[in-house]
Amino acid sequence: MRYSQTLIPTTREVPSDAEIPSHQLMIRAGLIRKIASGMYAYLPAGMKSLLKIEEIVREEMNRAGGCETLMPSVHPRELWVQTGRDEDYGDTMARFQDRHGRWNVLSPTAEEVYAYIGSNEISSYKQLPINMYQISFKFRDEFRPRFGVLRSREFLMKDGYSYHATPECLHKTYMKMYGAYKQIFERCGVPYVILEAEAGEMGGSGSHQFTVPCESGEDVIVYTEDSSYAANIEKAAIDPSEAAAERITDAPEEVHTPNAGSIEAVCQMLGTKPEQMIKSLIHSDREGRIIVAVLRGDHELNEEKLSQLLGGEKTEMASEEQIKEFTGASVGFAGPQGLCEKAHRVFIDHSAAAMPGGAVGANKDDYHVKNIVPGRDFPLEGENIQTADIRNAVEGDTHEGKKLLFRKGIEVGQVFKLGTKYSTKLECEFLDENGKRKPCLMGCYGIGLNRIMASAIETNYDDSGIKWPISIAPFEAVVVPIGKKDEAEAGEKLYSELKEKGIDVLLDDRNARPGVKLNDADLLGVPVRITVGRKSLAEGNVEMKLRSESENSLIKLEEAAGKAAELVEKLRSSL
Amino acid sequence: MRYSQTLIPTTREVPSDAEIPSHQLMIRAGLIRKIASGMYAYLPAGMKSLLKIEEIVREEMNRAGGCETLMPSVHPRELWVQTGRDEDYGDTMARFQDRHGRWNVLSPTAEEVYAYIGSNEISSYKQLPINMYQISFKFRDEFRPRFGVLRSREFLMKDGYSYHATPECLHKTYMKMYGAYKQIFERCGVPYVILEAEAGEMGGSGSHQFTVPCESGEDVIVYTEDSSYAANIEKAAIDPSEAAAERITDAPEEVHTPNAGSIEAVCQMLGTKPEQMIKSLIHSDREGRIIVAVLRGDHELNEEKLSQLLGGEKTEMASEEQIKEFTGASVGFAGPQGLCEKAHRVFIDHSAAAMPGGAVGANKDDYHVKNIVPGRDFPLEGENIQTADIRNAVEGDTHEGKKLLFRKGIEVGQVFKLGTKYSTKLECEFLDENGKRKPCLMGCYGIGLNRIMASAIETNYDDSGIKWPISIAPFEAVVVPIGKKDEAEAGEKLYSELKEKGIDVLLDDRNARPGVKLNDADLLGVPVRITVGRKSLAEGNVEMKLRSESENSLIKLEEAAGKAAELVEKLRSSL
The missing domain is CATH 3.30.930.10 (Bira Bifunctional Protein; Domain 2)
Structure with missing residues (x-):
């Protein structure tokens, strides 16, 4: 080209x-x-x-x-309604009515x-x-x-x-x-x-x-140091925490926490830390039944794990009205005591179950309760209640006894x-x-x-630009003539020879400054670059450089096509 | 496969x-x-x-x-609004609002x-x-x-x-x-x-x-017998008709035509033929200006020709209100007399202009006028008036003196x-x-x-099925073993050999009746069919047949792959 x-x-x-x-x-x-x-x-x-x-x-x-x-890229919406995914995808799926009023989705x-x-x-x-x-x-x-x-x-x-x-x-x-x-x-x-x-x-x-580890990734890879285990954060199984050696023995104590509906606000008011709180998240399944998830205050619910425990069923945060009706209090004041028995299902995270005790919502507006002890003040097992792994892994967690590490991908x-x-x-x-x-x-x-x-x-670049793996590079080689006369002619000849050898080659035949051409070749990341410059050509040479290396080598013009083909072949066979 | x-x-x-x-x-x-x-x-x-x-x-x-x-297949709608094609495409273009309320179109x-x-x-x-x-x-x-x-x-x-x-x-x-x-x-x-x-x-x-002539086509190809000219119906240019030798000399005469708003109804009432009527179609451009197209009663307006005369501008049939306002009458009672001067533009088809005279709408509900003569009772040229080719070609028309023929494509x-x-x-x-x-x-x-x-x-089939050109056939050859033992084994071997020779081959390894397999091979239209049957195989032969021919030939098993490759190569190079 x-x-x-x-x-x-x-x-x-x-x-x-x-x-x-x-x-x-x-x-x-x-x-x-x-x-x-x-x-x-x-x-x-x-x-x-x-x-x-x-x-x-x-x-x-x-x-x-x-x-x-x-x-087709456009599907009848009915098919998606039949599987329930019309709802699951929500706003992420584009839908439109056609001229006859039928609903379609963009796949x-x-x-x-x-x-x-x-x-x-x-x-x-x-x-x-x-x-x-x-x-x-x-x-x-x-x-x-x-x-x-x-x-x-x-x-x-x-x-x-x-x-x-x-x-x-x-x-x-x-x-x-x-x-x-x-x-x-x-x-x-x-x-x-x-x-x-x-x-x-x-x-x-x-x-x-299949995940490419790199800093720009949005996914979190969770793995053990010896690489014997690796999972994405949604899946990564965490060993249950050991139960606290000693549970709190003080009796529960109601405290006034006006307007403190968030973990942070309560902590500030009570002078505690999030990890000393027990939070109860009120979810609702498709049929409107209440699912309670009990977690340590500083942990994050893993919705995928929760869904797996429910046989694949999705849940979402219950509405304000549902929460009010179920707990008797506004959002932010729920606590597990007394609620577990009323819920359709309750899941208590291992780490919450292992706590010596902590503060919880009082199921009453503007009140929390201190000294609530798992197992004492709310049940950890029962017909509709179970202790399980329902949170995202964090620093310090282990999997089968091995410390978990994190990286992006x-x-x-x-x-x-x-x-x-x-x-x-x-x-x-x-x-x-x-x-x-x-x-x-x-x-x-x-x-x-x-x-x-x-x-x-993301995994192949430097300050000058892209460094393509040759198999997916836009071009395998680039010929850069610097100059309009002999250089251009030699460039044309090289270009033809390389094409004939089955190499996907770019000829930079623009009327542009040498620096622009050479920088563009590096930016574009072409694996093999051949520069036809005045000086070296006068001595019958061209300069050849791999994108992955910084050194130019001088090659005799008549050997250049053969040598470039060799380099390309070597790069190809390395993948 | x-x-x-x-x-x-x-x-x-x-x-x-x-x-x-x-x-x-x-x-x-x-x-x-x-x-x-x-x-x-x-x-x-x-x-x-x-x-x-x-x-x-x-x-x-x-x-x-x-x-x-x-x-992308989804475009921002603005771009289409900028060129006016959002309107032109109308309901034919699918549009949807994304989750942020922006309008998109499906390209x-x-x-x-x-x-x-x-x-x-x-x-x-x-x-x-x-x-x-x-x-x-x-x-x-x-x-x-x-x-x-x-x-x-x-x-x-x-x-x-x-x-x-x-x-x-x-x-x-x-x-x-x-x-x-x-x-x-x-x-x-x-x-x-x-x-x-x-x-x-x-x-x-x-x-x-580029049009493929065939009976199932929806397009009309218009051509001269010597093929020196070919155009689609939207474009096909028609020679102007010769003006009638004698024009009508009778004076215009208003006739009562109650409820007769269509050519057919008027003809029935007046006992005339559509080709003796002059119809006036009232169109409107984007700015709501009136364009009048005057045609012989039996001719069809060619909107593309009209649009070309208007410099590419599209028009559409004026609304009932516009027509009422412009003509003073309901739809179906328009006539060119008196209207031409009021319209933004008027185009009179050559064939209408050439008529000796005819009946037209009276611009008054339930009335027509007989004996209206082009050029006498309405102008054929003027500042905003011109006589032109604005209709679809029909049987009997000529192009540069040569008779026009029609076929589908x-x-x-x-x-x-x-x-x-x-x-x-x-x-x-x-x-x-x-x-x-x-x-x-x-x-x-x-x-x-x-x-x-x-x-x-459409251009390559018979009663048994498709007869693919080899270049675009799903498979170049099909191997059909009839029988489970030696036949299956010989079929497998042939299949491997053909694949090795770079032939795109299908092996019909189904456990199905011989008739089903052979009929499917013909239906699917594979150019080269090799049947491995019990009888012929016992004598060391297989049967080879081109989809385009009805005769089988017996080929020695060991020569079959080579012979099939030859046939495939021959078919390939014929395209």
């Missing part, structure tokens, strides 16, 4: 909303441009990289037995449509397993789109879906996809860790997440065993060997193509 | 809405399934064909100097976004020309989706956009794209004609349409010279050599990938 005949608008100006390196560099190198909040255009160089990622994903999916398909993922296809086309166990995927645009109306293409509203996703008669068969395909994902990230030159994960919105019973892929969640609701069924009708077991497998691109940059 | 490990759900059941062969065959061969009105899922075999078309389109675009890009095409990119990234003539394209999903909320993927609501389109400093440069790129399109259709094995076309919604000054691609329509409105400008700011000249180039697929089927 010739620089003069494409659009690679490198720039020094970085918009103020570009907070992280990959976002800044994708703008600076002219790979993407913003069209609207969370909506990006891929310009020619960015698209070349995206297409290379797409082709790697496609090859590995096909190799692992996946069949490519393509579903944020496609379990429903694939289960619908299965419900019509699968009849017998003899057809199973089937493993299909698509590479297509998805839309999620993020509340706060940011970090460029990492959390954009529109993105390119490979989503795959498999159908099975038995758990063994599902597991086999799941592991094939797991293996294919490893191959994909390795071929893309992106470092990754594999985490045990919660299935989240997808539902189901088992899941692994970018989620780039996830595989799920969905089980029968969707196939039951959408009647995606088959007849087994005995002629009995059963729902298909399903798996689903997602990879964010744009995220692979951004995380490759 | 193994039939047992994919989903190719052939069926005999054709839904009642599948009216044309390609729609029926795509369903029957298991290529697509309907998800909702006008929304189709591409199953594995259909997707393979679509991907092959996509790759041919991509290769030809790149060869012709296009740079691949990818715009039906992308001139606005590309002009917007140009407005930000192009500054100098030195950057020009630029030629970018994308292959992406588009959405148009068709009032009546039909004919399967031919008129679906969601479809895959290659749309390209070019930017230029001069008309010469635009023309050069336009002709490159024109040539690339020819290459694409030839490589896809789709017969086509190139028509002069109107630019329609796209606006602009020049356009050619499917539009599969169109190229447009947009001129500065979008660049002016969205300030997509450049500085020329003299530092003067000018709007870019733009071109745009669209191809419907799904339409190529459907029209390839």
Whole structure:
């Protein structure tokens, strides 16, 4: 490709909303441009990289037995209502009425449509397993789109879906996809860790997440020092705390805490610390039943863990009216004493259960109670009550006795065993060997193509720009003639030779200053750079430099194409 | 690919809405399934064909100097308001408000976004020309989706956009794209004609349409017998009719025509024929000004021709109130006498002007006037009045003296010279050599990938099923073992050998009856079929058959792979 005949608008100006390196560099190198909040255009160089990622994903999916398909991006809303996810996705899913008044959604993922296809086309166990995927645009109306293409509203996703008669068969395909994902990230030159994960919105019973460790990530990786365990924060299982050696023996004591409806306000008023408080969060399930979560004041509820304990059911913070009706008090004054028996379900976090005692809400406006002792003043077990792990891990926690460590990461892929969640609701069924009708077991497998691109940059850059892994670089090599006469001619010749050798090469044929050209080549991150300068050319040489190294080497002009091809081949085979 | 490990759900059941062969065959061969009105899922075999078309389109675009890009599918509505196309597209464009209340549209095409990119990234003539394209999903909320993927609501389109400093440069790129399109259709094995076309919604000054002649088409191709001229019906220019030898000399005569507001009703009442009537259509432009179109009673107004005469401005039928106010009568009683002077613009079709005279509306409810003579009772020329070609061609019309013929076709691609329509409105400008700011000249180039697929089927099928051009067939060859033992083993071996030879081959390893397998192979339209049957295999032979021929030939098993590869190669090189 010739620089003069494409659009690679490198720039020094970085918009103020570009907070992280990959976002800044994708703008600076002219790979993407913003069209609207969370909506990006891929310009020619960015698209070349995206297409290379797409082709790697496609090859590995096909190799692992996946069949490519393509579903519409607009789905009938009914399908989403049938599975309950119209509600789950809430405002994150875009919906519109068509000209005939029918409601449609913009696909944020496609379990429903694939289960619908299965419900019509699968009849017998003899057809199973089937493993299909698509590479297509998805839309999620993020509340706060940011970090460029990492959390954009529109993105390119490979989503795959498999159908099975038995758990063994599902597991086999799941592991094939797991293996294919490893191959994909390795071929893309992106470092990754594999985490045990919660299935989240997808539902189901088992899941692994592929995450790129890096500072700009929004996800939290929780792992043990010896790496024997790694999970995302939603999943990371925490050892139960040891119960306090001595419980408080003082009797409960009501204290007046006017307007102190938050942990901070109460602590200030009572002179205690959050970790000495016991907080009771009042949630409501879909049917409006009350779920109480009891936690140490400084801990965070992990909604995924709570949902798992409820068999996958989602809950949300109860409304002010519900809280008032249930506790008898305004928001911020709930306490477990007396409430546990009335709730539909109660979950007490291990750490709260282990406390010597603490202050709680009095279930009465403007009052708290001190010296409430777990097990003494409220039950820790019961028909509707259980002590469990329902919080996010924090510094100091352990997993199977090993200290937990934390780092940030970018989620780039996830595989799920969905089980029968969707196939039951959408009647995606088959007849087994005995002629009995059963729902298909399903798996689903997602990879964010744009995220692979951004995380490759997050993990491969320096002050001068991007340092692409060659497999997904917009160009493998760049020829930079400095000067208009012999240099330009030698550059043209080199360009032709490299193209003939099957190398994806850019010729910087712009009429621009040498510094601009060389800086742009580095910014764009092309792995192999060949500079044709006046001085060295006069001696029959060109300069060759790897993006990953700082040293130029002088190569004889007539050997340059061969040498560059060698370097490219070496880089290719390293991935 | 193994039939047992994919989903190719052939069926005999054709839904009642599948009216044309390609729609029926795509369903029957298991290529697509309907998800909702006008929304189709591409199953594995259909997707393979679509991907092959996509790759041919991509290769030809790149060869012709296009740079691949990818715009979001959701655009900010403002951009469409700025060009006026938010209004033009009306209900055909889907719109939705996002969670922050901003209006978005689902891209039906992308001139606005590309002009917007140009407005930000192009500054100098030195950057020009630029030629970018994308292959992406588009959405148009068709009032009546039909004919399967031919008129679906969601479809895959290659749309390209070019930017230029001069008309010469635009023309050069336009002709490159024109040539690339020819290459694409030839490589896809789709017969086509190139028509002069109107630019329609796209606006602009020049356009050619690539149309596949076939009975199921919705477009009308108008051509001369010697093929020296071909155009779509919107564009086809008609020679002016010769004026009637003798005009009517009788004086105008008002007649009572109660409730007769349609041509048919008046004719019945007066005992005349539609071709003896002169009708006056009252239109309104965007600013509410009245445009009158005067036609022979049996002719159809061509809105594109009218729009061209108005410099690209769109008009629509005036409202009942506007008509009442302008003519003094209800809809159906307008006549040109006395109205022409009051209208903003008046266009009289050549054929109407040539009439000896005829009946018209009296501009008074329930009355018409007979014996109105063009030129005598209403003017044919004037400051705001002109005689012009404003109707659709009909049987009997000529173009430059040659008789016009008509046939149906499917539009599969169109190229447009947009001129500065979008660049002016969205300030997509450049500085020329003299530092003067000018709007870019733009071109745009669209191809419907799904339409190529459907029209390839419309022009290549028989009673047994599809007869794919090999370049876009889901598979190049199919191996059909009839029997479970030696036949299956020989089939496996052949399958491996063919794969090794780089042939895209399907192995029908299903446990199904021979008739089912052979019929499915024909239905699916695989160009080369190899049947491994018990009888012939006992003699060391297999049967080989081209889909395009009815004769089987016996080939020695050990020569079968080589022979099949030869046939495939021959078919490939024929395209």
